[in-house]
Amino acid sequence: MSILEPVTSCAHRQADRCNDCSARLTSVCSVLTPAELLEFEEMSRSRPFRSGDILVSENEPTDYLFTVTEGMVRLYRTLTDGRRQIFGFAMPGDFLGLSLLNMGDFTAEAVTAGAACKFPRADFIAFVDANPRFLRRLHEMASGELRMAQDQMVLLGRKSAEQRVAAFIVLLRRRLRRTGDTSKILPLPMSRQDIADYLGLTIETVSRTITKLCRDKLIAVVPHGLDLLKLERLEALAAD
Amino acid sequence: MSILEPVTSCAHRQADRCNDCSARLTSVCSVLTPAELLEFEEMSRSRPFRSGDILVSENEPTDYLFTVTEGMVRLYRTLTDGRRQIFGFAMPGDFLGLSLLNMGDFTAEAVTAGAACKFPRADFIAFVDANPRFLRRLHEMASGELRMAQDQMVLLGRKSAEQRVAAFIVLLRRRLRRTGDTSKILPLPMSRQDIADYLGLTIETVSRTITKLCRDKLIAVVPHGLDLLKLERLEALAAD
DNA sequence: CGTTGAGTTGACCATCGTCAACAGGAGTGG
């Protein structure tokens, strides 16, 4: 349950300055002027995390907000009997705490090692209130989330297992492209259980469906990833 | 597909002034001062609608935003083969167009007769940019929508038919309470098909599930509504 | 009083979930 404690021996150099931040251009910070960025820097603190670390826990309101700058984080809620629904996977540039209030609606747990930029909520809200353009940006990001949530509702409510898995692959690919991944192989850092809990399926159904897509030569399974052999057909499957 | 054309013989008197608007206190307008409200009034126009009217159509971007002031509106997206997923039912005080941009992501279609307050988008955005407090309110409403969307993802991804129907009943009741309905009977203005498309089920499953809840004496079906006999047990079912 | 469309019910079936066995890779300790 380590809450973003600094790792003593950190392999890679973390960005102390917002200017060096690899997520700056896709994150909420993208609209800030250099002067504003300096002010912004004052209240933020970059923290590495390891796989499994909990950034935010459901039912435990926290007074920090986060921007993921590296790695991947799963966002989910758990039912009393242990069933879990993952809302999405946060990646570099994604913001945790769009609602500003009510942190603790969901759990944010690291899928991979990575880093997040951490803000005290009070400071962040003060900054928002002083910078309406920044609030507009925050609102745009929330609108984007809302749109993605609607896509996910269509998927969960009306799509077959095969359509869900295809949609997942296509979406993940598109998101990784945005953050600079251009490789032919799609990495799959999350477990089958994660994929199942994201798609409203079971681990077995996900596995069988991936096997079927392999048999049909749409994809090939490689270690920790997928080779997308027929992306067009995957996209057609995912579309609806 | 009449887009909110005024009905010539309108049974009820519609509010021309924001002050008379029954939805004012729950809507986005609730944070406006009397002076701001006057300015706001300038750009808005209340329009009645009849059951079946389309306010916004998917894939047809519109330059108007709406606040529902009376009646009920279903929000949905349709897949190419006709399958439909309803995201929610908009009721008095609810705002259509939170994203400010991208109107046309979904269809908004009247379930009942009612009225909506209509804004030209450009004017609305100008007002937003001039009133940061108003933008904060808009953002709060978007956050609320996001939270509800997450609840709905949990429902669609992880709940049984019986839990879904119970959750629907409990949620509808809570929402109607907020808008002033205090009757013992829960009105159900939408069709079984609407409920099915909201819950990711079929019309037959909804019907059978309601029948089962009746057999178990949790509810009783009355014309155009439900009598909630054991609300506590419904809430327990809905919870998770 | 007939027509229409919504809702209910039944019979049957498909998809996906459950339970269980098994395979293979990573890490551990001898």
Next chain:
DNA sequence: CCACTCCTGTTGACGATGGTCAACTCAACG
């Protein structure tokens, strides 16, 4: 370096939940 364990993922057999198709009821409306 190899055996052992553990964990994740795959596969198979079976079953349950919910979908499909069809018949029927009933209220609304002309």
